[in-house]
Amino acid sequence: MRSIGAWSWLMPSLLGVLVFFLIPFGVVVYYSVLDNPIFANFVGVDNFMNLFRNTAFLRASRNTGIFSLVAVPLSVVLSLWLAFALNARIPGKSWLRTCFLCPLMVPIASVVLVWQVIFHYHGTLNQVTELFGMEPVDWLKTNWSYMVLTVMFLWKTLGYNMILFMSAIAGIPQDIIEVAELEGAGGWYKFVHIKLRYLSPTILFVTILSIISSFKMFREVYLLTGDYPYESMYLLQHFMNNTFNSLDYQKLSSAAVLLSLVMIVIIGIMFLAERKFGEDVED
Amino acid sequence: MKKKLHKHLLPALLFIFAAIAAVLFIMPTVLTITNSFMTEKEISANYGAMIESASADKKSYISEELNLKFIPDMISIQQYIAVLFKSPDYLLKFWNSVILVVPITLFQLAVAALAAYGFSRWQGRIREMIFFAYIILMLMPYQVTLVPNYLVSEYLGILGTRWAIILPGIFSPFSVYLLTKVMRRIPKAYFEAARLDGAGEWQIFWHVCMPLTRSALLSVGLLVFIDYWNMVEQPLILLENEAEYPLSVFLSQINSGDVGLAFAVAVVYMIPALLMFLYGEEYLVEGITYSGGVKG
DSSP: OHHHHHHHHHHHHHHHHIIIIIHHHHHHHHHHTBSOTTTOOBOTTHHHHHHHHOHHHHHHHHHHHHHHHHHHHHHHHHHHHHHHHHHSSOTTHHHHHHHHHHHHHSOHHHHHHHHHHHHSTTSHHHHHHHHTTOOOOOTTSSTTHHHHHHHHHHHHHHHHHHHHHHHHHHTSOHHHHHHHHHTTOOHHHIIIIIIHHHHHHHHHHHHHHHHHHHHTTHHHHHHHHOSSOOGGGOOHHHHHHHHHHHTOHHHHHHHHHHHHHHHHHHHHHHHHHHHHHTGGGOO | OHHHHHHHHHHHHHHHHHHHHHHHHHHHHHHHHHHTTSOHHHHHHHHGGGOHHHHHTOOSOOOSSOOOOSSOSSOOOHHHHIIIIIOHHHHHHHHHHHHHHHHHHHHHHHHHHHHHHHHHHOOOHHHHHHHHHHHHHHTSOHHHHHHHHHHHHHHHTOTBSTHHHHHHHHTOTHHHHHHHHHHTTSOHHHHHHHHHTTOOHHHHIIIIIHHHTHHHHHHHHHHHHHHHHTOOHHHHHHBOOGGGOOHHHHGGGGGGTOHHHHHHHHHHHHHHHHHHHHHHHHHHHHHHHHHOOSOO
16 A cells, blocks of 8 residues: 555656656667668667767767866866865855856856857967967867867866865764874875765766766857867767767667666766775765 | 964965956856947957858958957947847747746656655665666766657657657656655654644645755756756757747857847846846755765
């Protein structure tokens, strides 16, 4: 009886998730091993093999991967630093917090004009670097575009991550730190062996969240450069959009399945790493 | 002596660094707002070089260099008048955003509140497994979830309409996850006491659980709202008619001619989000804090 009660509360959400995500995802998996939806011959991993030979897909995954590898660790480290900085005794904390959180709530589309002016060939950044005698750079149409993306990514994500770290830092038990200090532990020891360990679940979470946000950078790129960006800004979502346009179900579904597997592996590895590193301090 | 210097110098340096970073962080927003009060002429003089079509038929002086300006020469609401009265397109796109985002936010909260109550009040093996599946689904990027969304919209015949965005949005597992975590923190004794007083489950949900989670609902609502207010991927793939595009997508096409009023449109678009932020910053912080830690 009680159990039936539980299910009736879950029903609306569960039905929706089944209909809009899980069942069609099953279909996606099914499509990914067929030659086409009409004749439906089983072809095993052929679609995946084709994907690995597809230059557009390779470029898109490479660009997205490189970007995430650079931007995500930077975002985690900088936001952790900011959180410690704002936790120290400095004036105007709440004012600073507001400034760092603000980009989270400002629609990307609204500030994209300012970014364009800054990173344009005749724009602000080149005017500044020129003062220091540097050659102008076409930020959006060379490999420097990775840097532009990273700046925009940090701008968007640092505030959110910082808040997560601040609440985690507040949860580190002070008595352990005091005991360590009494026993003569140095600042570095306290940081690595006590604080980081207590923060490790949050570091894990922030990293996963940042990876997901890094997959959303398509928004910025699209708003900044439209459908056809410079090739180092050709991201996975561009590939998906093009594949949607040509309605290549095999490519779409095998790409989606592959990506979901990669995400699950990444998340799994990080969970294991966190469990190992933070094992003594689990509550 | 050395120790004392250390004690004062370090926080001071920290503060200076943090303050500079903070100013840089709000700069793009502030610049967008101040630039929206320039006259169209001043805008095209400063930024005309960015838009090729604008520099082609130049009548007024357009500088070759882009000139990012902080304070307008002359404060004017010309851009806003143009947006409000002369270019109904932008208001229409703004409305498109509203009719996509408001139903998604409200119904996602409603569905999620019910499910979270179910997940937090009764725990069982199968339900724990389902909750775990929700977490995995929540962590999947759009590049994965849009494909099933597309297939099902096609099957249901809603592909190309707003429903193809709204319906999957309502059932997104994000707020189920957050609200479940919040509700699991409510002491069991509250529910038991209400039960002993003869309250039914619905009454417990409505009169005990909901009042206790009100601030959490607000903060989750804020996060959901801003996520969908920013949407770009879904309309590009799931909508057919460009007339139904939300302003978030349409703003990228603005450059081709209307740069003179682009900043005002940008400001109009950020007003709802910015107001929510300024009034609800505490809720937003609370909501982000709830979301921390993947383990429920």
